[in-house]
Amino acid sequence: MRQGKWMTGWLLLILLVTGCVRTQEFNDRTAQSLPQEVQMVQTALNEYMKGTPLLPLKAAQGNSLYQKYLIDFDQLKGYLAEAPSNSFEKGGRYVFVIADPGKKPKVRAMDLRITDQIRDLQTRVNAYKEREHHLPKGEIIEGGYYALDFKALNTEGLQIPSPYHSQIKLPVIIDKKGELFLDYRLEVMQALEKEKKQPSSQVDLRELLWKDSLFVPVLSPGMVLKDGDPVLQAE
DSSP: OHHHHHHHHHHHHHHHHHHHHHHHHHHHHHHHHHHHHHHHHHHHHHHHHTTOSSOOEEOOSSSSGGGSOEEOGGGGBTTBSSOOTTBGGGTOSEEEEESOOSSSOOEEEEEHHHHHHHHHHHHHHHHHHHHHSSOOEEEEEETTEEEEOTTTTTSOOOEEEOSSOTTSEEEEEEETTSOEEEOOHHHHHHHHHHOSSOOOTTSOTTHHHHTTSSBOOTTOOEEEEETTEEEEEOO
């Protein structure tokens, strides 16, 4: 009997280790292939835009900036053989978006693991608001944003690993309407330290995060520079 339990324990351990190795292998493959796929979609978009001023977009998935410009791969047929393997359309965990819909649109990726976690938490917030007739908000931060009161929601605090530096955790914040966002100010402060010239007060500082990265700061409020520090602004 003891031998059976011992064998079962070892089998479970082997399965766990094997699963971890496969997960790491998957993450490594994704890290290697995503840059090429972003560039591939960028090239296809550039060719597509030579024939039309209209961006190849599908319906927005949210109100924040980077959820509004989602690339529709069906419209890129003829310029792109198929959707990238890391894309949501192919069962991947990224949505390919246009970060800057201006004259030179830039392709970037949006991590669905982040939006999925916040979506689950948003459901809790909505239920709380309907039940209690007020928001689970803590101390005010700035720009109409507040810390989220996790205790009121009867749930453990949640901080999301940043897509730029995984050791940095992004606090979840809430606006006056009860919509959840992520606070990227610490990431922006690090990006500002690398800038040779300080941006003007009119520049949306979120651009500093995606311009040299594969990822957009999904669910981030607008940010501008004030007295040398990034300040949150309502969309």
